[in-house]
Amino acid sequence: MVFLLIYSCGIEKYIPEGEQLYTGAELELETVSDLKDIKEVKTELFNLIEPSPNATFLGMKPALFFHYKAQREKPGFFYKFLNKSFGEEPVYFSDVNTERVEELILNRLDNNGFFYSRSDSETTIDGKFASVNYSASLPEAYVLENYNLESDSLPIYKEIEKMLPETALVKGDRFDLDLLKAERVRLNNGLKQRGYYNSQEDLLIFEADTNQYKNKKFDLFLRLKKDVPARASIPYTIDSITVYPNYSIEGDTLPLIKNNVTQVDSIDFVQNELYFKPELLKSYLLFNEGDLYDASISKQTSNRLSALGSYKYVNIQYTELDTTATDGDSGSLAANIYLAPLTKRSIRAELQAITKSNGFTGPGILLTHSNRNVFNGGETFSVSANFSYESQLSSGNNSSLSSIAGGISADLIIPRSIPFSPSRFKYAVPKTKISLGLDFLQRSQLFTLNSVNGSFGYTWKENQYVYHQLDPISINYSRLTNVTDEFQTILDDNPFLSLSFEQQFIAGLLYNFTYDEVSNINKEYPVYFATNFDLAGNMLNLVSGSSKTIFGSEYAQYAKVDADFRFYMRWQKERTLVSRIYAGWGLPYGNSQTLPFVKQFYSGGPYSVRAFNIRSLGPGNFNAQTENATTDYFDQSGNLKLEANVEYRFPLFSYLKGAFFIDAGNVWLTGNYSDIEDDQLTSSFSQNLFTDGKFEKDWLKEVAAGVGFGLRLDIQNFVIRLDLASPLRVPYLPENNRWNVPFFGNIDNNMTLNFAIGYPF
Structure with a gap:
């Protein structure tokens, strides 16, 4: 209380002579009868009160305080920065026009059927501060009894009559000008869908008649304006x-x-x-x-x-x-x-700077050649080539590690769903996409991984928010070559990792469903939901007669599903609070004991739990740092993943944005790995992977958490992101030592800097 008093005095001394700081308004409504939607009416009226007072936080006005401090002759960089980012101009009582607010309240009450209302206001001045109490007396509202269309011989009246049963106007509804406007828009849109090319909203007139009733009821009549041009009344x-x-x-x-x-x-x-x-x-x-x-x-x-x-x-x-x-x-x-x-042919070159939170950094280049309308049917054929070099910059055993990656791919996009005609689809025409690619990854001192991939599928939009992608054919063949003795030792010591690399052939079906309201900037609380379904190996199992190999290569058999839900809360000045929940589960079966390495889930990194390096969490409370591995290349992964994130985004100045965030999550192992566990017991790598990594009823104790803040350079949706995060809970430490004081604790790797392109979610 003493602090608040001192703070108030600090604000008061900046208020100019002859002015009072406007602290806000109250609104009281007096009704003659119970009103079922009185809260909605009061909220609508309260939103008319202007201006809004300065923002308050815990009884204080920090934004106003920053503004006042920045007006001094020598404010200093700190207060200049705070004022630029969070400051507000003062709102004085001299800016308040109570008569105008009273008129706005009366006008809105008339629009809502409360005709002949009364409004008043009373000002309270307390030293350097002032507030206003508004009041309104509401009589009984007028309600709808009948809604009729005036008859006429013009054909347009018959079309309007057909649309009346779908009206939102119902007997007993209070008079509402907004509802009448919406009804007029609906009818005009309907007419324009029935041939009336020159129809306009203002040609439709509503008339209310109260003469037939002693109580407050009215009949509503709809007609066309007099002397409507003939062009507007014919189809x-x-x-x-x-x-x-x-x-x-x-x-x-x-x-x-x-x-x-x-x-x-x-x-x-x-x-x-x-x-x-x-x-x-x-x-x-x-x-x-x-x-x-x-x-x-x-x-x-x-x-x-x-x-x-x-x-x-x-x-x-x-x-x-x-x-x-x-x-x-x-x-x-x-x-x-x-x-x-569009231009028929185009070439695009991108120079990329790749920095990963596991310490690998290096340049990359991407070249894409596109040929539009290649077969005179809207088809687009594109060829892309990419190359990158990454080097491990961290000190220690892996300081000399590097990787070279490259590939070439070809895509043919046909703007229709083969073999179906575009005329079968009304909202949007599905597109057929055929892809073929070759990739290689050479990890120095470890291995070379070559892969061939191909797919055939469809993409289409069901409506403004819903998007589908279906690949009934998706094939990937990978081959591990040039395996060094060092990496072979890792595989020999870790049967779980070895099995995930042995499954060279992945063939199956992929499906993605996305519901995305985020692109609609008019939505205050948009949601985003996406789910993926991946089913592999069943067709190959059928073709091969239940053999474990096809064309001499072992193939993977599994089912995998994940779901990503996000909720956005937007308010003024580009401020957004984003909440996200993610869950994914993969089930190997039949020909597979584990998911292929590229299909496993991992946690940590710039798009996950940012307080931990990429692929450094899990499974469960497994601690790879305590194992006698010859290298820390082993990437920790699992077949079950749970994550949750909350991030508050706000503008700083110009293109620079800021964020505070908290992340939580981990990966686990589920299912029966008894055969692999027996092999694991004879290895020198780990005898704890399956006991510590299994998903059990106490899984909440194994959830990692971290907090942090970040800077984002956002130039027309091209985002360069830096996030600094620190662990709040470390699941692989002893159970009594898992909590950590972020940024100030004494654990190893107490801070992680993430560099990435784009928002995390």
């Missing part, structure tokens, strides 16, 4: 469609002459030379000659054409051919679709 039919597949934005549209025009189902395709096959392009159009104009179908068609990946500009224009047909009750439209192609 339009699309009577001609012309597509320009190779349109130039400069405007050199080709004339409609016989040599330039190809007609498919009455649709004219105009192109000087064949750029896009007309019969394929036609399947992306959702409207045909003779259809009624539909604004939503037109927009969906535009989105489908844009998603082809061949065009930088898509524009559908409609021209009125005849405002009144022979019978006078319909109009005619000509649809012209202008498609301006």
Whole structure:
């Protein structure tokens, strides 16, 4: 209390003479009867009160304090920085206009059916501080009794009548201007989907009649404005469609002459030379000659054409051919679709700086050549080559370790789902992707790993938020060569690791489901959910007649699933609180005793529990540092992973952002590893891997946790991230010594610096 008093005095001395600091307002409502949604009404009215007072934290106003301190003649760098990052301009009582707020409250009450309300305000001044108490007296609200459409002979009235049963206006609802506006928007959108090309919201008029009732009820009547133009009250039919597949934005549209025009189902395709096959392009159009104009179908068609990946500009224009047909009750439209192609070929080069939290650092390069519309059907063929060199910069036994990685891949993306026609899909057309790649990884003093991979699958958007990816064919063949004596010793001493490298052939099915609201910047509380399903080996097992090998190589057989859920809370000035929960589980069976090495889960690193190095946690409370391994190359992993993260993100200045975070998680082993355990007992590497690493009922005691803070350079969604983290709980230490004071404890590796590209989640 004494501290708060001293703090208040510290703020008070900065308030200018003749001014009072505005500390906020209260609002009291008086009603004549019980109102079921009184809390919602009060919240809506309270949000009208302006201005907002300075932010308060634990009874103090630190943002205002930073501002005042920064106004001194010599504020110093510290207060300049705090003011730039968190400071607020003072809000004085002279900025408050109580009469305007009272008018806003009365206006909003009228809009909500509380006609003839009264509002008042009372000001309280206490020395250098002032507040306002607003009050409002609410009479009984007017409620809806009947909702009717005035009759007329125009065809548009019949269409409106068909849409009325779907209205959100219900008998007994309080008068609500926002609901009426929403109803008008709904009806106008419906008319535009029924051919009414010139329909507009302001042509629809609502009239409320209270004369028939003594109590506070009203009838609502809907009609068109008087003297509505004939063009706005008749439906339009699309009577001609012309597509320009190779349109130039400069405007050199080709004339409609016989040599330039190809007609498919009455649709004219105009192109000087064949750029896009007309019969394929036609399947992306959702409207045909003779259809009624539909604004939503037109927009969906535009989105489908844009998603082809061949065009930088898509524009559908409609021209009125005849405002009144022979019978006078319909109009005619000509649809012209202008498609301006992207550059056919492109080459992109990326220089990369790779820094990993396990100490490997080095340069990389990525080259990509793309050929768009390669077969005149929107197909994109791209070839990529990558090369990187990484060296272990840390001191110790591994200071001389390095790795060279490279590969080449080819992708063919076909903007339709072979063998299905695009016309079968309404929202978005699935794409077919065929991929083939070669990769190699040479780890000095250890091994060389060569791999071949290929896949055939589909990607598609179900709606604005839902995305699917299905690869019914996914193949990966890897071969371990140039194994040094040192690494062979590691494999001999660790049967679990050895088995995970022996499974050279991985063939199966992959499926991904993603629900993502984060890209919608208007959502205050967006969510993100993604799950992956990976099933391998069953088809090979069937083809090989249950043999353990195919083409002389052992193949993997397993099922693996994971789920990632994130919840975002956004508020002003780009401040976001992100919560994340992740769970993954893999089950080897049949031909496999362990998951392949590349399919195992690991914990730690810049996208996981950041207080620990990559692949340095688990399984369970297993401690690799106490084992007699010839090298610490052994990457700790498991077939079960659980993680949770909370991160608060805030702006600092310009493109620089800050963050505070806490991470928790680990990996474990599940299932029966009795055969491997017997082999492990004879090895010199570890006799504790399976006892310490198994997932059991006391798994919470084996969860690692860490806290930290970070800086992010965010330039138009290109993010360079530095996160400094420290362990809060270390699961591989003795049970009584697992808690640690972050940044100040006396454990080894008390701080970990993570460098990464992009946000962690």
